[in-house]
Amino acid sequence: MASFPMRTFMEYGAYRNAPGSARGLVRNALEEWRLGAFEEKASLVVTELMTNSIIATEQVAWEAGWPPVRLWLLAGPDGVLAAVWDAVTTPPRQRVAGELEENGRGLGIVDAYCARWDCYRPPAPYGGKVTRALISDPHTEGSESYRGR
Numbered sequence: 001m002a003s004f005p006m007r008t009f010m011e012y013g014a015y016r017n018a019p020g021s022a023r024g025l026v027r028n029a030l031e032e033w034r035l036g037a038f039e040e041k042a043s044l045v046v047t048e049l050m051t052n053s054i055i056a057t058e059q060v061a062w063e064a065g066w067p068p069v070r071l072w073l074l075a076g077p078d079g080v081l082a083a084v085w086d087a088v089t090t091p092p093r094q095r096v097a098g099e100l101e102e103n104g105r106g107l108g109i110v111d112a113y114c115a116r117w118d119c120y121r122p123p124a125p126y127g128g129k130v131t132r133a134l135i136s137d138p139h140t141e142g143s144e145s146y147r148g149r
């Protein structure tokens with residue numbers, strides 16, 4: 001079982017400035033944990049996951065209030081784990097972006113930088129879903145398929 005003794009958590013309003021705030025959290029936490037080598041990858045991965053969760057949240061017409069986006073950053077011997085909760089139950093779907101397309105690359109980056117990533121739906125009463133991604137190596141790319149693209 002993987003163990004992640006270092007942990008931090010923050011809840012953000014689902015607004016466009018949240019990924020920037022989250023990068024600040026990532027930088028501070030990783031520096032405090034002496035894991036600054038992970039900062040570049042972790043910032044990118046957290047930015048992509050947070051941005052996706054915010055866009056997904058925006059696309060729903062919520063009846064009662066606007067749900068937040070939640071970020072957990074965990075670290076330990078197995079690497080750095082980022083987990084992002086949003087209130088939308090639809091899972092993320094990685095797609096292959098066309099060469100000239102600006103969108104559709106976020107999860108490709110996550111996949112390339114992470115040893116693995118997945119999505120799960122926590123049981124009631126939480127609802128929504130958590131997308132999580134494990135960066136096990138601060139330097140190399142994880143996925144063969146993304147290289148050279």
Ligand SMILES: Nc1ncnc2c1ncn2[C@@H]1O[C@H](COP(=O)(O)OP(=O)(O)O)[C@@H](O)[C@H]1O
Nearest residue numbers: 052053056090091092093103104105106107108
């Ligand atoms: N948190 C999420 N909730 C619901 N759908 C998501 C989420 N993250 C990603 N997706 C879906 O997966 C697709 C691919 O995501 P991504 O690779 O980041 O590309 P982009 O965000 O540029 O469309 C998105 O277009 C969206 O349909």
Ligand SMILES: [Mg+2]
Nearest residue numbers: 048052106107
């Ligand atoms: Mg995206």
